[in-house]
Amino acid sequence: MKAYQLTAQTGPEALACIELPQPQPQPHQVLVRVRATSLNYRDLMVADGRYGRSPLPLVPLSDGAGEITALGEGVTRWKVGDRVAGTFFQGWQAGPLPREVSDTALGGALNGMLAEFVALSEEGVVAIPSHLSFEEAATLPCAGVTAWQALVTRGKVSADETVLLLGTGGVSTFALQFAKMHGARVIITSSSDEKLARAKALGADELINYRTTPDWEKEVFRLTNKAGVDQVVEVGGAGTFTKSLRAVAPEGQVHVVGGVTGFTSDVPLIDIIGRMAVVRGIYVGSRAMFEAMNRAIALHQTKPVVDRVFPFAQAPAAYRYQMSGGHFGKVVISI
Amino acid sequence: MKAYQLTAQTGPEALACIELPQPQPQPHQVLVRVRATSLNYRDLMVADGRYGRSPLPLVPLSDGAGEITALGEGVTRWKVGDRVAGTFFQGWQAGPLPREVSDTALGGALNGMLAEFVALSEEGVVAIPSHLSFEEAATLPCAGVTAWQALVTRGKVSADETVLLLGTGGVSTFALQFAKMHGARVIITSSSDEKLARAKALGADELINYRTTPDWEKEVFRLTNKAGVDQVVEVGGAGTFTKSLRAVAPEGQVHVVGGVTGFTSDVPLIDIIGRMAVVRGIYVGSRAMFEAMNRAIALHQTKPVVDRVFPFAQAPAAYRYQMSGGHFGKVVISI
């Protein structure tokens, strides 16, 4: 079978398309014919080493969807032909975050989904909603579950709340869909008026161009009648964290999800105390969260926002496109 | 001013329309010109004594909306002309249920809203959403807040959940609106196909006529693929409680809200244990819950379901109409 491997952590240039033996499902494993994968900012960091050392060579990418083509011994949860996606962490089924869970992350500690076939534990895949194509379903495991855990599992977002979203990448577009699904008011930022217009079409209530309004946290206060927002999905990192914190209401929640602009921020502790903010790390999520999200997506016939689909042969180009930051929603690779 | 008083707890026949001195706002009170009130099942019980002994004569009804026409000394939260509704409990602002809170209930321990003017604590009124008429706003204090506390404050309903509603009275129609606002799937029961059709128009996903499907809890299991529902708003009481309990999923919640069919039920404890059900009493709610609900209602421009508006002169007819059970949503008395 064909697969990509990272041979060094020096960026997408180190991606090599090679021939590997097709994996065989071990007891309690399923063999998945991968039909599509998607990219996350984390995959860029894995590729260039900012995410820490990975075992090399590594089949990259955490996210993928496909169909089950063979069952290992003792598998009871699945049958051949089932349409599934892998879970980001193979070792987090339900309950609180286990210790050492990152040792079970696809496309990081373990080989990932950028391959024609993968063998995964029967506990490490979920059924995908029937109205989604494989390309759409491939967007769910990292960005979708992250947004769901933040706003729904932990944040328990409700219709009396206002949510602040930063930018229009994969996590933020899912967060926009989930926040609106739960009736919340959404304020979203972007550097592009065109992207803001697309966000509005997806349901965003208030738009802020952070290029023309650099003090956007003050605009958030104006838009909320000085109340501040109840929740922020903080994907920005160092460059936005303090503003996000200052944008929240008393007991407001800042879900720290990513760090597009860097991972070390000066934090004004006094601003955490004075408003009794809750700053909470979100590390993707468990299989149970993925399954709950899928129920909601199926009920609402939600379509993930796919910006562009690259063919398998152009996987490095997909990486470069993701790096450009020009996308709105998710970048997908079809296999 | 004119007001109705209950002179005995023998039913609506005991309602007398009389002339009372107009109340004067004491320090920290506001004077409200009541413009509309609404009826709840509880008011029928107050009228015929099933709700326990009330001080007589009693101005009945917990629910009403109007405008502030005068301020007592030291009032800082309001100004003349503000449109407000009273809170069901004058003594529950925020936080957990206080002890002896029923001693502060309007139209029960205290005189209520079926009067041209009432004087209330400035802490015992809330601003009403600007898109609502007084008739619409008068439906909120008891039925609206009860549904909100059940599904949102306590139940934290989310879009991966299924909610079961019983009938189409005031609490259930609010619960339907709030469940859909949060993206949940709704199954609703009624004895009338016509009412079910109206519920469908309001967003209900699945309809069960409990007259033609008396084993409706089994139908609920069928509709949920044997999963059961995540939450029930239990307004029925003795006649429905056991079925409601048996309709819930593992860790499902039964919000016990009312008892249209009686208040003493045989409870199969084993059914509570085996599914680890959470059976929770809901006693209207606090002012903070009312305010949160109003934010959501304003954002969504939600219109409460008003079945029929009676003029002040026909208040006893409004009682009798509420007793008939023929209404869908709320019965209102304009003043």
Place this chain on the structure above:
Amino acid sequence: MKAYQLTAQTGPEALACIELPQPQPQPHQVLVRVRATSLNYRDLMVADGRYGRSPLPLVPLSDGAGEITALGEGVTRWKVGDRVAGTFFQGWQAGPLPREVSDTALGGALNGMLAEFVALSEEGVVAIPSHLSFEEAATLPCAGVTAWQALVTRGKVSADETVLLLGTGGVSTFALQFAKMHGARVIITSSSDEKLARAKALGADELINYRTTPDWEKEVFRLTNKAGVDQVVEVGGAGTFTKSLRAVAPEGQVHVVGGVTGFTSDVPLIDIIGRMAVVRGIYVGSRAMFEAMNRAIALHQTKPVVDRVFPFAQAPAAYRYQMSGGHFGKVVISI
């Protein structure tokens, strides 16, 4: 190996001690040499059929502790010689109650622990605290975890609270230990002044003999200065439920755990509503709860209350002693 089997659900008389082939650990299973087991009220119900139909013949008892003597293929969590107890549910590791979990209960749907050897999933055993004997550790899986889930996992008992316990059986003595461990005030009932004296020695703050004080819920109110208690661990069932409910404070919790006096109770729904009680079923618990409990037991060097230890040959006598209700704490069978 020797084991007991229930050959019919007609009571302890149907227990037969027989010779069975020693089980072999399958992949991901461990073989446990059982050293002690303990009895719960549920085991009496399994034996006489009140717990529903079990597959026959059945090796009974959910609770047991021993040491690992062999490992199946692929086992990574354990080594030979580890001291372990089985989990009540083999299929509940963490997170919320799974569907159909009772199909994985030891000594009910599955063969249990009253045997010299059992083979269990490596996910279905927990390490036991080193300061406990096997006899002591054998008391933990059902009664200990039930009490822990009720008061700690769900109840989040704290030192400003008062807890009401009914009687001095296995669950109640554990609940007493856990409530005191968290600083709560404990009121306990019994029909025996001698048992009450033993409860006092274990830390109970207030004692009520329900024989001499049949209106014990009123005494609870007196002892709490009319506040009521914050939590009840309801083991009594039909005969006590209503009183327990009436003994709780606003927003108080009634953990429904068992039904020594029957499982169908008249429930006054109005009492649930008026105090906004939370009535919650507790169905033993997950492995994660068991592990959390063991950390606390190890830190505090807590000793479970073992009333009496029967030798393996006298297992039927142990059943009859448990049936007599004369025990204080747990009845154990050594193997």
Place this chain on the structure above:
Amino acid sequence: MKAYQLTAQTGPEALACIELPQPQPQPHQVLVRVRATSLNYRDLMVADGRYGRSPLPLVPLSDGAGEITALGEGVTRWKVGDRVAGTFFQGWQAGPLPREVSDTALGGALNGMLAEFVALSEEGVVAIPSHLSFEEAATLPCAGVTAWQALVTRGKVSADETVLLLGTGGVSTFALQFAKMHGARVIITSSSDEKLARAKALGADELINYRTTPDWEKEVFRLTNKAGVDQVVEVGGAGTFTKSLRAVAPEGQVHVVGGVTGFTSDVPLIDIIGRMAVVRGIYVGSRAMFEAMNRAIALHQTKPVVDRVFPFAQAPAAYRYQMSGGHFGKVVISI
């Protein structure tokens, strides 16, 4: 009456003892004869301007206890002779943190307790436990409630958890008492072996001298068998925050309470994400939390740790002693 006033925010030198007219209780106020007050780090910051601008002249100090000597009109909650303490925030009774609550803080926005008499709202005082002297009770309002909110109200500390405490000031000694009261294991740091020995006498399980063990977060990992701690009460601020964060287990909680070493810290967001830490600001607490804490203190007959009591005439010396950092527990001024 006599009172101290801050006439400038230039440090304790700006404290002036003057004669002021005795306040008269307004409607719904009580007059309190203050018998003792206590100091917090925040009071040093108010005195030297680091806490922001206060209205001058200002009677300082948030914490004080005394007895009620007169009642304003309409007071129902109290009688003359009741022993009470003021609440830190006069405007936070129950429920979530209100907006603009700091405008109601004693000894900050409002005049505080360093006076012979104060008039406070009847809603802004709590009864003090009868086993406490006024000096002991005066330590509760800020440091006690802060520790209680962190570990109990929000943290829901339990006996399977390990808590990390930094130093032995007022908040940390209360946190030590409350953590042990709930059965948790406590690791505490100090620069002084003598203080560590006193902490051990109060129940601390593990002691770390951070002077001799500057990488104390690694020692925490060693002591917890690489698990990390479940909760930290972070009083240190800039100098300790990152280490505290790195000391917590998956889903561990960092309660940000103060900033003895400064309020702006570099925060490694990646460490928040990877362990899904919860960093929560704690801003003293509500009256309801104060009352819950007092119930626990009364039940356990807990004695706050009073380091030293200064007479009223030596209030500036008390400030200087608090500034020295030499205290263990609380510094009190008797009036």
